[in-house]
Amino acid sequence: MKQISGAIFLALLCVFPLFAGDFYINLASQILIAAIFAMSLNLLVGYGGLTSLGHASFLGFAAYASAWFTTQMGLGVGTAAVASIVATMVMAGLFGMIALRATGLGFLMITLALSQVLWGLAYRWVAVTNGDNGMSGLARPAPFGISLDSGANYYWFTLVVFVVAYWLMAIFVSSAFGSALRGTRDQARRMSALGHEVWMIRWITFIYAGFWGAVSGLLYVYYTKYIHPSSLSITASAEGLLSVIAGGSGTLGGPLVGSALLIILKNYASAYVERWNMLLGFVFLFIVLVLPEGIVPGLKRIFSRRQGGQS
C-alpha cells in the first residue's frame, strides 16, 4: 500500500513538468533542493538528537566551492562538483570534531558559531568570494551532453538526485549504523556500555549529513547560477531546521513536507504580503502548537485514531 502510493507519487513528480508552467516547475525544483537540505539536517536532528543551527555551512560552502573551482580554477562543472563535495566533507569532519565536544545546547551554539564564521568570511574575503556582490555567471552541468538550462530539464535532474538522496537516506536510517545512531539519541550512556562508540557514530553522521548538505548546495548553486553570503546565514540554517521540525523530525517524509510548505509560503507570501517573514512565523507557530510532533507524524496520529488503529 505504502509502496504503491509512493510509486504513484513518484510518477506524478516525473510527469509534472508536462502539465505545469515554468513558474511551478521552478517552484518544484526549489522544493526538492530544500528537501535534500532538510533531509540531511534531519539525520542529525531527528535521528541523532543533535540539533544544529549551522547546517547552511555545508550548503553554502559547497556552493561557493563549486563557484570558485569553476570560475577561478577553471575546473569543469563535474570535476568541481566532486572537489566541492570532498572539500565540504573535510570541513564537516573538522567542524564535527569541534561541535561534537558538546551535545544539546552546546552543540547548537557551536554549529551556529562555526557557520557565522563562514558567513563572515564570505562577506569579508572579497578576493575569493566577491563579498556582498556574490558570485554570478555560474554554469549548470550538462550530464551526458544534455543541457539543463530549461526549467523542465533542470527539474528532472534535481528529481533524479532527490530520489537517489531519499533512497540512500532511507537505507541509512534503517541500516545497522542508523539503528545505532538512533540508540545514541535515546540512550547514549547505555549505547557506550553496549560497546558502541557514541562519539564516532555522531561524527560519521555529521560528515554524512555534510555530504548531502553539499549535494543540496550544488543543486542550489546550479539552480540560481549565483551565490551570495546570505546562503550561509543563520536564516538559511534556521529555515532548514524549521522545515525539519514542522514536517516532523525523525521521519523520512517530514523534511520534504516541511520544505514544500516553506518554499511555497516564501514564494507566494513574498509576492502578496509585505511582511511575509511574519506570516511564515505565524504558520510555523500554528503547526508547532497544533501538531507539536510535526505535520507527518501528527497527521498519521490523527488518521490512525480516525480508523480506530491502536498505534
Next chain:
Amino acid sequence: MSATIAALEIINLNKFFGGLPATQNVNLQVMPGERRLIIGPNGAGKTTLFNQITGDFLPSSGQIKLFGSDITRMKPHERAHLGLSRTYQIITLFSKDTLVHNVTLGLLGLSPARWNLFKPLDHYQEMEVEARRVLGLVGLGSMADRLVSEIAYGQKRRVEIAMAMAQKPKLLLLDEPLAGLSAEERTTIKELIAAIPKETTLVMIEHDMDTALDLAETVTLLHYGKVIVDGQRDAVIADEKTREVYLGH
C-alpha cells in the same frame, strides 16, 4: 591466592564527588566464575563502584583490572569489547523500540556490522534470531515484538538482563536486578540469574541483604564507600560488623 588471574581486581580505589568520598580505598578480587554479591545501605557507594568499573566515572585514584588488563582509564565501549556487561538499577532501555530491537542493539554493539551504513539492520537475520533466542531464555519470547513502553516493570527488568546476557559477557554486573519486583517476579528473576552459565562471572548489587543471598557464594559489604566485610557468604552474614551496619543504628 591462587595462580588464576582474577576476573575483576580493584586496587586502592577512591572516588570523591566534590569533597564527598563515595569510594574509599576499596580493594576487591573476584575470581572467574564467582558469584559475588555486593550489599550495603542506601548511598553506600555500590552503584558508584559499578560506574567506575564500567567507565561511566573515572576514579579519583586507584586501579581496576579486568582479567589482568588495566582498564582504569578505558572508555566504556572499549571495556564492553573486553567482555564487560552491566544492567542498570534505574531501567535504561530503548522504550520506543521493540524488545527484539533492544536486545539486537546489544548484539550490534559487539559486531562489526554496526559500521554498515548501507545494509538494513533487519537483513542481519542471525542477529535477530539470536536476540529472539535470548528473549526466550528470559521468558519473553512471545513478547519480542512488543514495544518496551508497553510492557510491565518486571518484564523490563528481564529485558535489562537479556540485553546484557545476549552479549555473552565474561563479567556481568547486575545493579539491583530485583528492585521493585513482587515476590513472584523475584523468584523468576533469581532463577534466571542462577541459570547464567559459569563462563560468566557475576557481580550483583542488592541493598536489601536477604533477597539475593542464596544466589551468592561470596559477599562484600560496603558502607560509606568502604569495604567493611568481605568473604564467604556465611562468614559475612555471621560477622558482627554486618549486623552493626544493618541493625546497629
